[in-house]
Amino acid sequence: MSDTVTINIDGQNYEVAAGANLVDAAKWHAGNDIPVFCYHPKMDPVGMCRMCLVELGTPGRDRATGELLRNDDGSLQIRYFPKLQTACTTTVSDGMHIKTNTQQVIDARNDVLEFLLSSHPLDCPICDKGGECPLQNLTMRHGPQASRMYFEDKQLLEKHYPLGDLIFLDRERCIQCARCVRFQDEVVGDDVLAFHERGRRLQIITHSDPGFDTYFSGNTTDICPVGALTTADFRFGARPWELNEVPSISPWDAAGENISLSMRLDRDFGGKAMIKRVMPRQNEWVNEIWITDKARFGHHFTRAEDRLQQPQMRTGGTLRNSNWEAAIAAMAATLQGADGDVAAIAGSGMSNEDLWALRQLLEGVGAGRLGAWPPTHDAAPHLEQVGVGAGTNLSELGRGDAILVIACDLEEEVPIWRLRLKQAQDRGAYLVVANARDTRLEDFAVQGARNDKVVEGDAIRYAPGEAVSVMRDLQKAHPQIAERLSRAENLVIVAGAEGLSLAGSEALAAAAANFLIESGHTGSANNGLLSPLPGANGLGLHYLGFTPQTTLNIMQEPPRVLIVAQAELLDDDPAAQQWLSQVETIIYAGLFDDGISQRADFILPLQSFAERDGSFVNGERRVQRFYTAQGPMGQALPAWKLFGGISQNAGIANLKPSAAAVMLELSGSVAAFQGASYRALSRTERQFPDVGGRDLYYGGTAYTNHGGIGLQIPTAADRGADVQRRDMADVAELRAGEGELLIMPITRLYNRQRSFRPSLLVEQRILNPYALIHPDDAAAAGTIDGDLIEIVAGESKVRVRASVSSEIAAGGVALPRHLTDAAVPLSASVGTVSRVTDAVAVR
Amino acid sequence: MHILLRGRDIPNIKQLDVYEAHGGFDGLRKSLAMTPDQVIDVVKASGLRGRGGAGFPTGVKWSFIPQHEPIKYVTVNADESETGTFKDREIMEENPYQLIEGSLICAYAIQAKAVYIYLRGEFWDIGEQLDACIAALREENLVGENILGSGYDCEVYTHLGAGAYICGEESALLNSLEGYLGQPRVRPPFPAQKGGGLYKEATVVNNVETLANVPFIMTEGAPAFKAIGTEQSAGNKIYCVSGHVKRPGNYELPMGTTFRELLYEQAGGPLHDDRPFKAMLPSGGSGPIVPLTDEVLDTRMSYEDCAGIGTIIGSASIIIMDETVDMTWVASKVTKFFKHESCGKCTPCREGTYWLDKVIDRILDGRGTADDVKRIADVAENMAGTTLCALGDFAANPIIHTIRHFPDDFAQHVQA
């Protein structure tokens, strides 16, 4: 059987993929926009809105013989259904004929719109969707010119119903298309929305606590075909036609979600262009058309009052406001006078251009120690070797494929990956989740069935600290699981660092790489290794020579002059205060002051991702660029300009005129970035489904990708290199001694990091400090659920509430990072837990 | 002779021993001795058609079930919720074993693992009685594993709905049975196909009255059944007569009996002798209304003949109205019913029923105009044929047909 069929739309024949949905096929091949409200290309059709009615016919067959019937002239006899059919619930078949422009179809569309509008409040002038509203657009195109319904007979419903603190529901505007319900059900898997009642009283409700509790809730406002769901963040922020869309990249995690920043001038921001909202931008390889709530609502830090705005310099023992000229000259002198005893630690929010400028500066002054921050994950060298193959698209994983997720909590670390892997399992992929504690993805893995479909998966619960040996000995300890993984057509392993030291995370990645090499799952698309490196540019750090190993080295042997770039050492590392005290001169460049101003000699304001051009490398090694959107804060500079300026002042290199020029040099100098000029990065192509453009009703208000789909760096395996297994005979694992526990820092998506706190809307969802502890361990420590406990591990000493649960294996304590002001250990380490008896309650 | 309402002929047939003494479960025994295909062939040959309203040939429906599927179900539609219908209730109250026997024969014919009897929420007492019957049958090895030593296993369960008209629609019924909101599903896949039925398995959904006919067909043979009724509509049918007649109630008569015989001979004619019949809803609120002219009265009550007078026999819930009844009021009442019962899933039905109700209220209040009458007729036309399930068509029928047949009733309410 061929994989294409021929269908006839309004008299024209088209070759379309067999099994395609008729609405999709008509749009993709014929450019025929069949209007829809309830249908969405990313979800199963339900045929509710009746907007997509078309005349549908199929070739007639003789009942007795099964022969195709022919007209006298030899053409096929087409038998049309007596009633109009919904295109969205129709799968194309060979010889199918549809008519979309007959009077019957035109009338039906007009009628359905008249019905919808009869209950619609028509408050478009104040509706946030007004101007980019599918209902408005379709009414203009297909709708009646006037209403025959009596206005005073309209049903009046609640206009302002909070479905939680993030999303408001307007029950009058809702057209009951169930897109939001189905998105939560089918795509996300958090089925917190539902229909209640029936008939005209049918309405959307949520029962979760807190309301509408999911990391993806904002997407429902994009796919809502009317203004029924709006975000509290953008509420009345601007009219859509006033907004200027600027392509950008989410600064939060390794997914590198493609976003679009909706910009408008604002009085409250000094008349400068300001982010009014963050919208998804289509990139089917990366985030499809979904973004997390953190990307959507977490943009407020870019305009936070407490951002650094003025260069400061320590003169005579006190830190004073300065200007760039003086500060740059002073730094150039300091660096040149350090006899090469200079090191740099760069955070994972730095762009590739920034890192290149920083590296050039350090090399120019004869120094070579380039540290990556935070030094928690060391999988990058293996990602370079056997990372997921070029062209990987997690949406292509399905039946026959397998996924292993080990030592990470993707829901919290890279939510988009968790969403896409869950969907891969929905499509039939075998999903195994291994961790020392229960995670959200594990719940999905072992769910068995979901949305009336059987889903296959397994969970492995190992003792804290044992991730590496579990991965290494998978064949022995879990032969059935290992067998299914190795036999899978495609295999993706996601290896994290939870419960591991830095060396442990490297060993885990090595063990995972071994497994992939052994089972032959390297060097091709949809096969290979992933790792949830923290920050947006964890891999950029690696490719530009900044390594976490070097950071550890810097911490042990502090240099005379240390450049700290966009790394909040004091917030992250409980020992930072101590080792920083041995550094003579600290040059700190960043967005926020984490207290380092007490020690630093230079405090330099940097621009956030929104204010400048740049590029990140995401976890799938895709180099993606972001564009200047927002007006600058104070005197902040992009980091490449700052470090380039110092280099120029020190006579090392000339300052490049633009980020594009920096990238041009970088792409010519670093092999991994070969060909990654801005022009190449901004290349786009047509993606399925065809969202954006004027037909907002089809895919929702997600934006067409005009900013570029990025360029994927090939792995060694992709290039055909002979990647070798590494001998893993002895692996040093962390072991807690008698009376000790393994303290495992874990990541929560919503935490009290300085860059997240200013987004007050989401701040409410940050949990109070807690630590997850097994009942046996809790009993040994003499503590019960809800007790205040003190956890001591190395330099770290934090007080949190005990959450006693057998969701975690005995012997370990899961301690979320950045929920308290006191820093938790950087990586997993051995420590003790004791009940606090003398304390007053701490929040 | 009653085939279905045997409770009227035989006292206490609702007791198992009495039922068995009168040939009970002979049909099942006979069936178990045949192959499933043979059973289907007998039912096909009998000409039995679905009594739920659509009149689809029952044997053909059973033959659609894919044989190779390991799991199949029978669902009995006992959500008797059509306005003016009360036939299934009498069968289940007075002759429950015949229904269970019929559904077991059906289950055997398609090799189903289980039978679900979906009862409307108000039938909780019938549900209890059926549960007691099922328990009694289990004792007798007529339900459960290895029925009568044949090696065939089948469970029978009852399930109470929550009281929704739409759950009488087969796919909404299946949704409700699975625990979802009672809303119709997109078809295809149809319930008889894998993926479309109960728990996504192939499922036969049959009305109570349909299945209650099956034991007779198996014991007496297909020709005996086929001999009753008309060429295309075989067997007896229970006609539920209500409204302005002297003796309302259930009447089991052969299909093809004329309306005149039913209404005058059986139901005793008009309630008040001086008030002649005006109109009839032959299929409850959902079917087109017809004026009770002589032509209509002489029409035979069968699937094919009723089409000739522009209506349907449906589930034969015959509501009779005499000349005192205002058809605008009837249209309003029926519309209110459908507005209340619309599930809200698809646009034309959800919005249309709400809209129709509002405008008819205007007309009844005297605030309406002649344009309003035209408007609701047009809105009803727009609803018909565009909805996900048949409820949209049902809701449009009373408006379209009352206006067509009784324009004067509307004209008296509207300002010139």
Place this chain on the structure above:
Amino acid sequence: MNVIKGFQTTAKHLMEDAVTIQYPEQVQKFHQRYKGRHHLRRYENGLEKCIGCSLCAAACPADAIWVEAAENTDEERYSPGERFAKTYEINMLRCIFCGYCEDACPTEAIQLGHEHQMSYTDRRDAIYTKDMLIDAPAEGAASTPQQVEPGAYNRSIPDMEDPS
């Protein structure tokens, strides 16, 4: 001859009233629909008609209007609907007094009045802010923001009379 013809015309008009007026001592009578400086109107209870929908700004061919909206609360209510104009500015140097804003307004909040004597010594002064544009509340009515009974205004836009 032509000269005489010319003087005849002059002589004819000598007897007529003068068309010109001595502005600014004399002020011309305005037609009802003369389009002068804009006013933002209020309801009788003092609430503002403007709902901050920005349609005037969208309709403005000279891009002279700037609107920023915010949400009303019952404690601080500016307009009867859900939203109001937090910022409302018209740059009178750009404005061409075409009246499109008035046409576009869904609540009849902005209307062009009869004032036309606007002069500025600084370009900045040409930007009329909301305070300058909005009418004073009617006799006895409170100004905005007002504190109102919770739930008194539960529609997204105030009910308007049918404009047709």
